[in-house]
Amino acid sequence: MLRFLIRRTAGAALILLVISAITYVLFFALPSDPALLACGKQCTPQLLATIRHTMGIDAPLWVQYWHFLGGIFAGREYGAVHCAAPCLGYSFVNEQPVLQTLLNRFPATLSLALGAAVLVLTFGVGLGMIAALRRGRPVDKASMGIALIGASVQIYFFGIVVRYIFVDQLAWLPLPGYTSPGSSLTGWAGGMLLPWITLAVVNVATYARFTRSSMLEALDEEYVRAVRAKGLSPWGVYIKHAWRGAMTPVITMFGIDLGLFLGGAVITETTFNIPGIGKLAVDSVANSDLPMLMGTVLVASTAMVVANIAVDACYALIDPRVRAS
Amino acid sequence: MSALLTDDPPPAAAAATAALAGRSPAALAWSRFRRDRTGVASGIVVALFFVVGLGAPVISRLYGKNPYTTYGQNQPGLLDAFGYPVGPMGGMSSHFWLGIEPGLGRDVFTQLIYGIRTSLLISLAVVLIVTVIGTLVGITAGYAGRWIDYSASRLIDLILCFPATLFFVAFIPVAQSAFVSPTQPVPTWMRATTVVLVLSAFGWASTARLLRGQVLSLREREFIQSAQVIGVPAHRIILRELLPNLWTPILISVSLAVPSYVTTEAALSFLGAGMVEPTPDWGRMIQRGAEVYNADFSYMLFPGLAMLVFVLAFNLLGDAVRDALDPKSSR
Numbered sequence: 001m002l003r004f005l006i007r008r009t010a011g012a013a014l015i016l017l018v019i020s021a022i023t024y025v026l027f028f029a030l031p032s033d034p035a036l037l038a039c040g041k042q043c044t045p046q047l048l049a050t051i052r053h054t055m056g057i058d059a060p061l062w063v064q065y066w067h068f069l070g071g072i073f074a075g076r077e078y079g080a081v082h083c084a085a086p087c088l089g090y091s092f093v094n095e096q097p098v099l100q101t102l103l104n105r106f107p108a109t110l111s112l113a114l115g116a117a118v119l120v121l122t123f124g125v126g127l128g129m130i131a132a133l134r135r136g137r138p139v140d141k142a143s144m145g146i147a148l149i150g151a152s153v154q155i156y157f158f159g160i161v162v163r164y165i166f167v168d169q170l171a172w173l174p175l176p177g178y179t180s181p182g183s184s185l186t187g188w189a190g191g192m193l194l195p196w197i198t199l200a201v202v203n204v205a206t207y208a209r210f211t212r213s214s215m216l217e218a219l220d221e222e223y224v225r226a227v228r229a230k231g232l233s234p235w236g237v238y239i240k241h242a243w244r245g246a247m248t249p250v251i252t253m254f255g256i257d258l259g260l261f262l263g264g265a266v267i268t269e270t271t272f273n274i275p276g277i278g279k280l281a282v283d284s285v286a287n288s289d290l291p292m293l294m295g296t297v298l299v300a301s302t303a304m305v306v307a308n309i310a311v312d313a314c315y316a317l318i319d320p321r322v323r324a325s
Numbered sequence: 326m327s328a329l330l331t332d333d334p335p336p337a338a339a340a341a342t343a344a345l346a347g348r349s350p351a352a353l354a355w356s357r358f359r360r361d362r363t364g365v366a367s368g369i370v371v372a373l374f375f376v377v378g379l380g381a382p383v384i385s386r387l388y389g390k391n392p393y394t395t396y397g398q399n400q401p402g403l404l405d406a407f408g409y410p411v412g413p414m415g416g417m418s419s420h421f422w423l424g425i426e427p428g429l430g431r432d433v434f435t436q437l438i439y440g441i442r443t444s445l446l447i448s449l450a451v452v453l454i455v456t457v458i459g460t461l462v463g464i465t466a467g468y469a470g471r472w473i474d475y476s477a478s479r480l481i482d483l484i485l486c487f488p489a490t491l492f493f494v495a496f497i498p499v500a501q502s503a504f505v506s507p508t509q510p511v512p513t514w515m516r517a518t519t520v521v522l523v524l525s526a527f528g529w530a531s532t533a534r535l536l537r538g539q540v541l542s543l544r545e546r547e548f549i550q551s552a553q554v555i556g557v558p559a560h561r562i563i564l565r566e567l568l569p570n571l572w573t574p575i576l577i578s579v580s581l582a583v584p585s586y587v588t589t590e591a592a593l594s595f596l597g598a599g600m601v602e603p604t605p606d607w608g609r610m611i612q613r614g615a616e617v618y619n620a621d622f623s624y625m626l627f628p629g630l631a632m633l634v635f636v637l638a639f640n641l642l643g644d645a646v647r648d649a650l651d652p653k654s655s656r
Binding site for chain 2: 148290
């Protein structure tokens with residue numbers, strides 16, 4: 001297990017290095033000139049050159065990327081400003097190191113991701129299991145019908161319709177928004193409730209459909225027939241044997257989705273104005289804040305890569321066949 | 326005995342098969358599809374969307390309005406003092422079937438049907454590019470094997486590691502600046518092209534991975550191996566032996582891709598990274614609708630419902646197509 005983790009971590013570091021290089025080249029090779037934007041209306045060539053130098057974008061591209069990497073490990077200077085050791089760049093729009101802003105924004109993204117993940121797993125897997133065990137019955141048809149609508153509805157549409165009905169008209173749910181759980185736990189949970197439900201509903205559908213088909217497949221397997229023949233109770237068969245086999249593909253999907261959520265659920269955060277990584281990215285686009293955008297992409301891809309490793313580690317825990325190899 | 330070894334059946338047998346009406350797999354799939362009532366109904370709904378989308382200019386001419394004119398501002402009495410439409414459901418009337426837009430006072434119905442056009446054209450372009458590139462890469466990697474397969478697979482892995490939505494939102498405006506100087510306005514066709522190119526650049530990887538897997542398993546089957554043994558050239562094996570067996574997975578991936586790109590395009594426009602004013606677009610309409618939903622709920626309701634119906638119908642159609650092509654699959 002330890003060797004596996006070390007090998008995968010090294011692989012992940014390599015992937016992140018490549019992604020950061022590609023992102024850097026894509027963002028900074030193109031002629032959109034952040035210096036020109038920062039320079040403003042009374043721009044003189046000297047001033048432009050000074051700003052370019054301060055931003056560190058007057059060197060050739062590969063030197064720039066080298067400085068960027070150097071900044072992550074040793075910190076770097078932007079003109080008079082010092083950006084300490086894990087320096088992911090400096091946002092001249094916010095006048096703050098990129099990492100600082102990312103750290104400020106991450107708790108909101110984390111809250112949204114974890115809450116939605118709990119709901120998605122509980123209801124998605126639960127609904128899928130029930131549908132599989134009552135195959136062809138009204139319960140199955142109803143839950144699959146709901147799942148289909150959930151899979152087709154858009155976050156920004158569903159979120160605002162639900163907000164309109166349950167917050168603005170009926171006032172059953174509190175206003176959505178993010179408050180730090182440190183300052184008010186109930187305020188935090190209340191404000192996150194609608195975003196959690198919205199992000200979950202859209203994904204529950206996929207999980208319910210996926211769990212159902214995976215469970216039906218598992219129930220057809222020979223080992224399930226074997227334990228049935230052995231005389232195990234139906235629930236013993238479902239929970240102890242079929243479920244375990246059926247969960248492996250679901251966990252893969254969950255890992256990828258959790259990685260996506262942790263990298264910032266862009267649409268949900270924008271719909272409910274939650275100050276997370278995804279909202280930060282959208283705002284940075286509006287402000288043409290390239291270093292900040294670069295930072296959000298790096299956070300999001302790190303989340304993806306880490307989630308992938310976690311999924312593979314979970315495989316080993318669940319599936320004895322993987323452990324052996 | 327010799328009849329068993331040749332491809333041509335003896336005359337009597339040929340007559341018998343003709344009487345039994347030898348049906349191609351496509352004909353079998355079609356007859357299975359026709360029996361699926363949900364499938365046919367959703368197919369009709371999807372077809373309707375295509376007709377309305379492509380015929381939008383004709384419809385809007387018959388209807389007598391266009392999606393750009395600010396009727397509410399030109400004609401007094403349509404918008405109230407706050408810029409919200411007068412009358413029920415966002416100013417619905419016999420003149421403006423689905424009401425008018427708050428603020429600018431444009432016609433909702435024509436915006437909606439032109440919006441289908443925008444979404445469909447962009448997503449169909451992406452699906453076409455993604456499928457062609459994905460198929461080419463998938464078949465090449467799966468069939469060639471060795472280092473070609475290895476490098477293609479690593480590239481696919483890498484692309485699938487990119488956080489898609491966030492990257493699109495971040496990269497599309499940057500990519501646009503490559504073509505147009507930041508001080509100039511970006512022409513509409515340029516925006517659409519950038520969206521198509523960026524979505525395609527990252528979209529082909531999943532199709533390629535799917536087809537590579539299919540080709541890997543097909544490659545080991547007897548009919549491919551015997552073709553290789555008797556010296557059939559590689560391009561013939563790929564075109565005549567492999568490709569006919571790949572139509573099913575290709576069609577299935579297309580049926581999943583179309584609704585997914587329609588929603589991706591709308592989501593990008595909602596986030597402000599896709600199509601912008603004044604191009605009619607569902608995502609852009611919902612973005613505006615989300616700003617005014619409390620005063621004029623219907624302006625976001627219509628594009629939202631239209632998209633829900635389209636995606637739902639397309640998903641049902643996709644399920645039916647999958648069932649028809651693969652009778653073993655269970656729903």
